[in-house]
Amino acid sequence: MAALPLEGIRVLDFTWVVAGPVATRILADFGAEVIKLERKPGPPGSRQIGLQGDLHRNKHSIAVNMATPEGIGIARKLAMVSDLVIDNFSARVMRSWGMDFASLSQLKPEIVCVSMSGLGHTGPRSNYVSYGPTLQALSGYTLLMSEGGGHPAGYGYSYADMSGGYTGALASLIALWHRRRTGRGQFVDLSQFEAVTSVIGPALLDIAVNGRAQGPFDYRSQEKPSAPHGVYRCRPRDGDDDRWLAISVCSQAEWEHFIGVLGSPSWTSEARFRTLYLRMRNSADLDARVAQWTATQVAEEAMERLQRAGIAAGVIANGQDLCERDPHLQARKFWGTVTLPDGQRTHTTGIAARLSSTPGSVRTPSPLIGSSNHYVLRELLGLNQTECDDLVTARAVWPE
Amino acid sequence: MSKMRADTAHEAFSSAALAGLRVIDLTTWRGHLCGRLLADMGADVIKVEPPGGHDGRTIGPFLNDEPHRDRSLFFWFYNLNKRSLTLDLEHQRGIEILRKLLESADIVIESFEPGRMDELGLGWQAVSGLYPALIMLSITPFGQTGPYRDYTADDTVLTALSGMLYVNGFPSRAPVRPLGLQAYHSSAYYAAIGTMCALFARDRAGVGQWIDLSMQEGTASAVEHVAGSYFGTGAIEPRRGTLHWSRYFRVGKCRDGYIMHCTLGDWTSLVQWVAGDGKAQDLVNPEWEDVVYRAAHAEHLFDVLDEWVKDYNRDELLERAQTLRLPYATVRPPEALLDDEQLAARGYFVEVEHPELGRTFRYPGAPYLFDGSPWRVYRRPPLVGEHTAEILHEIGIDAGETESLMAEGII
Numbered sequence: 001m002a003a004l005p006l007e008g009i010r011v012l013d014f015t016w017v018v019a020g021p022v023a024t025r026i027l028a029d030f031g032a033e034v035i036k037l038e039r040k041p042g043p044p045g046s047r048q049i050g051l052q053g054d055l056h057r058n059k060h061s062i063a064v065n066m067a068t069p070e071g072i073g074i075a076r077k078l079a080m081v082s083d084l085v086i087d088n089f090s091a092r093v094m095r096s097w098g099m100d101f102a103s104l105s106q107l108k109p110e111i112v113c114v115s116m117s118g119l120g121h122t123g124p125r126s127n128y129v130s131y132g133p134t135l136q137a138l139s140g141y142t143l144l145m146s147e148g149g150g151h152p153a154g155y156g157y158s159y160a161d162m163s164g165g166y167t168g169a170l171a172s173l174i175a176l177w178h179r180r181r182t183g184r185g186q187f188v189d190l191s192q193f194e195a196v197t198s199v200i201g202p203a204l205l206d207i208a209v210n211g212r213a214q215g216p217f218d219y220r221s222q223e224k225p226s227a228p229h230g231v232y233r234c235r236p237r238d239g240d241d242d243r244w245l246a247i248s249v250c251s252q253a254e255w256e257h258f259i260g261v262l263g264s265p266s267w268t269s270e271a272r273f274r275t276l277y278l279r280m281r282n283s284a285d286l287d288a289r290v291a292q293w294t295a296t297q298v299a300e301e302a303m304e305r306l307q308r309a310g311i312a313a314g315v316i317a318n319g320q321d322l323c324e325r326d327p328h329l330q331a332r333k334f335w336g337t338v339t340l341p342d343g344q345r346t347h348t349t350g351i352a353a354r355l356s357s358t359p360g361s362v363r364t365p366s367p368l369i370g371s372s373n374h375y376v377l378r379e380l381l382g383l384n385q386t387e388c389d390d391l392v393t394a395r396a397v398w399p400e
Numbered sequence: 401m402s403k404m405r406a407d408t409a410h411e412a413f414s415s416a417a418l419a420g421l422r423v424i425d426l427t428t429w430r431g432h433l434c435g436r437l438l439a440d441m442g443a444d445v446i447k448v449e450p451p452g453g454h455d456g457r458t459i460g461p462f463l464n465d466e467p468h469r470d471r472s473l474f475f476w477f478y479n480l481n482k483r484s485l486t487l488d489l490e491h492q493r494g495i496e497i498l499r500k501l502l503e504s505a506d507i508v509i510e511s512f513e514p515g516r517m518d519e520l521g522l523g524w525q526a527v528s529g530l531y532p533a534l535i536m537l538s539i540t541p542f543g544q545t546g547p548y549r550d551y552t553a554d555d556t557v558l559t560a561l562s563g564m565l566y567v568n569g570f571p572s573r574a575p576v577r578p579l580g581l582q583a584y585h586s587s588a589y590y591a592a593i594g595t596m597c598a599l600f601a602r603d604r605a606g607v608g609q610w611i612d613l614s615m616q617e618g619t620a621s622a623v624e625h626v627a628g629s630y631f632g633t634g635a636i637e638p639r640r641g642t643l644h645w646s647r648y649f650r651v652g653k654c655r656d657g658y659i660m661h662c663t664l665g666d667w668t669s670l671v672q673w674v675a676g677d678g679k680a681q682d683l684v685n686p687e688w689e690d691v692v693y694r695a696a697h698a699e700h701l702f703d704v705l706d707e708w709v710k711d712y713n714r715d716e717l718l719e720r721a722q723t724l725r726l727p728y729a730t731v732r733p734p735e736a737l738l739d740d741e742q743l744a745a746r747g748y749f750v751e752v753e754h755p756e757l758g759r760t761f762r763y764p765g766a767p768y769l770f771d772g773s774p775w776r777v778y779r780r781p782p783l784v785g786e787h788t789a790e791i792l793h794e795i796g797i798d799a800g801e802t803e804s805l806m807a808e809g810i811i
Contacts, residue, residue: 003601003604003605006597007604026593050628050631050633051625051628051632053631054627101771120742120746120769122745123742124741124742125741126742127722128722128742129665129722129726131662131664133649133662134649134660134662134728135729137660137729137731137732138740139734139737140733140734140735140736141578141734142651142660142731143658143732143734144733144734145568145569145576145579147569147574151651151658152642152651152658153569153570153573153576153642154570154576155568155642156637156639156640156644157623157624157625157626159578159582162624163586166593167768169593170589171768173596173600174770175773177599177600178417178418178772178773180603182773185772187771187772188768189768191768191769194766195767197743197748197764198766198767199580199585199586199767200579200764202461202476202477203580204734204737205461205476206461207734208762208764209473209761210461210464210473213733214579214733214734214735215733219577221554223430223459223474224459230556231556231565231574231577233574244560244566245560246557247557248553310552311552312552312557314553314557316560316565319563319626319627319629319635319637321563322627322630323631328542328547328548328616329546329616331546332543332614334617335627335631349628352587352594352614352617353595353611353618354543354612354613355597355609355611356611357607358597358601358609
């Protein structure tokens with residue numbers, strides 16, 4: 001097996017819910033040894049498939065009772081043999097265990113600590129309780145996800161959790177790189193609220209510099225001016241009428257190619273659609289015309305024909321389209337496969353950045369809680385079997 | 401005095417996390433956030449633009465809505481902290497200068513159509529032979545292989561093909577597009593993560609490598625539950641309006657705006673409050689104490705809670721909820737971020753001086769606070785070709801040659 005780029009980096013992982021586990025999953029995919037410290041015994045069920053499987057794959061698991069002094073002792077010893085300690089608590093939690101950067105760096109100055117709390121460790125709202133969906137509500141995403149400025153139409157998922165996750169992974173790598181260069185550890189205070197605010201992008205600068213209120217929502221291009229630009233309903237497929245195509249037409253040359261694919265019906269030569277400026281001004285009429293055409297088309301076939309003519313067009317993929325039908329993702333073998341302890345195989349989201357000589361990989365499924373107790377206690381911390389048994393008896397460590 | 405300032409600047413630079421790394425940024429506007437993320441942490445990122453200026457400079461919004469190549473806020477956002485070099489890559493002499501530049505670089509980022517770097521004589525095979533330690537990052541809509549390799553896409557099309565768009569909006573109506581260019585942005589983070597990984601690998605093995613970043617894959621990796629549900633249970637995730645797929649969150653309407661309900665907090669506190677207002681209906685029954693039951697009956701639960709919040713002001717509701725440790729939030733417009741007390745206390749927005757305009761502008765700031773090697777503003781976004789002469793000088797091209805290059809229109 002090819003070498004992994006983050007081999008030799010050990011991460012003590014206190015994170016839970018979604019954003020934190022996404023960050024450490026990315027580090028684990030690229031070869032960091034991530035030891036997930038779980039603070040309660042496992043439920044009898046499995047968390048090895050679906051989203052939970054995706055979140056924890058490639059990680060080790062140890063189950064430690066942080067309500068006992070012995071449990072805290074184990075966690076602190078583990079920090080001493082780790083490069084990075086990562087959590088997503090508010091400031092007081094790690095401090096109460098003596099596991100915050102100030103405490104750990106006295107014993108190990110080169111330790112890197114990343115805390116991915118909801119709103120940061122400082123400031124008047126640092127004690128707010130939050131989740132991904134509430135953070136994206138605070139940062140403006142939820143309100144602007146509406147139809148024509150009406151009632152919010154919904155983000156179907158927590159983008160804030162994902163942006164927090166990849167921001168956390170990047171912060172960890174940058175801090176570890178700095179340590180490699182200088183020998184110095186440091187503390188990273190990552191507010192997931194600030195992380196998701198930062199990916200609003202140029203719209204935020206438009207607010208700050210031009211003072212312009214954003215929205216209401218429409219399908220206007222947020223990059224190069226473009227018309228038609230939007231989503232258009234297509235012909236039903238196998239009784240499913242929720243079939244859509246996204247189309248974006250920018251330049252005059254693209255427009256000529258676009259109407260060529262449509263067979264140049266008479267409306268395309270109307271004066272009100274002659275230039276990009278006019279097409280944008282009359283976009284409502286234009287969209288209605290385009291939708292009349294797409295209604296007669298199978299989304300996949302229309303996409304293919306438009307793309308062959310150089311037009312940006314894409315099926316609005318549902319879960320099945322994405323995971324099963326998209327020929328491109330299949331050809332690129334994007335989806336990973338893991339084998340569960342019972343021999344069953346399951347698919348998992350692949351690895352987005354493909355490194356040519358040291359690629360990340362999906363190696364092991366999400367661990368059963370406490371399944372690495374033996375490895376961590378005996379091999380990493382060098383305890384003998386009696387000491388391990390005593391920890392279980394003292395309810396400081398839960399058995400697998 | 402001036403010496404002290406130089407020392408301070410030097411110290412700031414050497415304490416930067418990515419000090420000493422040089423990045424050549426050849427990207428179009430679709431790939432230019434990645435270089436910015438590295439520049440913010442102290443890498444020397446050189447934006448290579450065609451002599452007339454980068455395409456991204458023609459994209460709005462513009463300062464005061466006046467189109468001008470040095471006043472595109474779109475360009476500003478993605479190019480803070482970079483230096484600018486103009487170079488005509490259609491011209492052989494331009495390619496030669498780029499090669500010289502790559503000699504001094506650790507990382508090159510490009511987002512041309514697949515195959516274009518080969519045409520320039522700078523495909524991975526050629527580049528890795530010439531500069532074995534160089535890391536090359538290619539950010540394209542669909543990656544370097546596969547049947548869609550030569551297809552084109554903008555952000556909206558990418559959110560469509562990655563499963564992000566389908567799940568936003570109401571069930572029987574058109575899917576709703578995300579705010580911001582999230583296909584580009586999430587891909588940029590994965591690109592930067594891949595680059596950092598390649599740096600660690602290079603540290604050990606001494607050689608660079610090629611990173612193939614498909615934005616379709618980067619975006620698909622930023623949607624948490626679509627593939628998870630499909631692979632886990634075979635379920636196709638539908639659009640659910642504002643009900644979160646976990647069924648613990650939904651938008652409700654107060655007297656003066658919207659709030660986000662959350663039923664994962666302390667149930668007793670919530671139900672006592674609602675009951676105290678005489679609005680609890682059946683929520684006082686013991687089965688609601690079970691969090692799984694609350695998810696299973698989310699529609700009814702949120703209908704009752706919607707009735708309860710409608711006479712509150714949203715800020716009043718938020719403060720009281722948070723006092724009770726209930727994870728509620730207001731659903732605000734992004735404009736509210738500018739006056740947000742929490743962001744202000746943490747210094748999120750930063751002032752960036754634009755001497756050429758005689759003004760200072762507020763920019764969104766750090767996505768993370770490093771206490772040892774902080775995120776910082778080193779320089780405002782560059783004017784077209786602002787650093788051409790200084791960069792050419794750094795790679796050993798003298799003033800006379802620079803002048804002749806300029807006369808020929810290559811820089």
